[in-house]
Amino acid sequence: MLEVAQIREHKDVYATALSKRNIDAVSLLDQVIVADETRRSSQAKLDEVLADSNKFSKKIGMFFKSGEVQKANLLKEKTAGLKEQSKTLQEQLNAASEELQSLLYQLPNIPHESVPEGNTDEDNVEVFRKGDIPALHDGAQPHWELAKKYDIIDFELGTKITGAGFPVFKGKGARLQRALISYFLDKNTAAGYTEYQVPHLVNETSGFGTGQLPDKEGQMYHVTEDDLYLIPTAEVPVTNMFRGDLRTHDELPITCTGYTPCFRREAGSYGAHVRGLNRLHQFDKVEIVRIEHPDRSAIALDEMVEHIKTILDELELPYRVLRLCGGDLGFTAHLTYDFEVFSTAQDRWLEISSVSNFLTFQANRLKLRFKDADGKNKLAHTLNGSSLALPRVLAGILENCQTPEGIKIPKVLVPYCGFEMID
């Protein structure tokens, strides 16, 4: 959620920045400013009435104390009108606040100046690329064929017990999954991130805190009986751990990592691109989250990108990093880098990580603040990224590391797996 005070002061800057998202935010920003003015003037009127009313109450109290009951009763009559007024004004204020709130919920975060113009993922800008795309042997296969050939993932079995998009991992496939999770967590904790295990269901307030609600209502599984949501990413429970906090500046940064399964309804997805591990309803992911001082969040984002690069370097997978364009940028994000691994057998890039800086957008909703060196309370900056999402990394390994003899496990994973080949 954008900050009203900022919108008030820098409306033009905001309008220009938001235009990169290919939306015309001018009228929405104007509405926010009007709604805010209405809210403030309602508040001022109400405050005045309440101030009068407080004065009367104090006097009444004093009259009762001194035994001047008649005077007290006389004043009591006067307060009746004030009470009516305050009730009406309170209703006006509530309406104005709700109006303002709903307008603010409609405004996405402002893109960073480096965010490229563009509408779709085709307009994203590649900023880094590394690793050789291997020349595969004849008869090389896409990962879903390999999964079947080596009997390590059973998609049909998952369909039987749940539905499409819920694969069953088996034998060395299951072991490789566990190895990847451990390896990622070890890399993250070695880089200073504290490991957490968090709930996989969250309440509505948490959904609003990180911005999944109301924007992505339909993308989350909703357990209506208990009004809980299955998490679409660990970002939600991990970031919400700090909801409402007031920290001191020397507590920052706070850096967390956690493994969770992620659940996404993926309503509207279909076709060849969802085949195999490409798009699932349930998948595993290791996430990193940082709570940063505003002065440091830009650097922190770079650090996160560099950190993820080292993981992919070690895995020896061909990958690239993209800076997302305005049209592809998530609702809550200010600047996002996507990591993609090359799927050789499919001849396409697969997104395996998304690393973003949210500035105060989430913190404003979360009321996540810190006391700065100057003694002032300020909103913190939040960032997060996948480090990494499992299925497509697995797809990348299966496809890029396939040999006529079997799948050759990247060296760094061998100690975690306990085997060198899937054959």
Place this chain on the structure above:
RNA sequence: GGAGAAAUGGCAGAGUGGUCGAAUGCGGCAGUCUUGAAAACUGUUGAGGGUCACACCUCCGGGGGUUCGAAUCCCUCUUUCUCCGCCA
């Protein structure tokens, strides 16, 4: 699931109808002392809205009510603790 108790500032913890945004302690900040630090002592220190700045308003788990007036009384929800039951 049943019975009882509780929820107060960064933390601990008093406060049962008005002068309470709230004692006290810890922590934080500033100062005195010290070569420096610690200790001790003194002062200061909740959050949000509002204002150029004041004033002023709101907030004692959430929501609603009683009252001229609520941290305090009533209703309700949530959470925590204790006891019982059940159980991975």
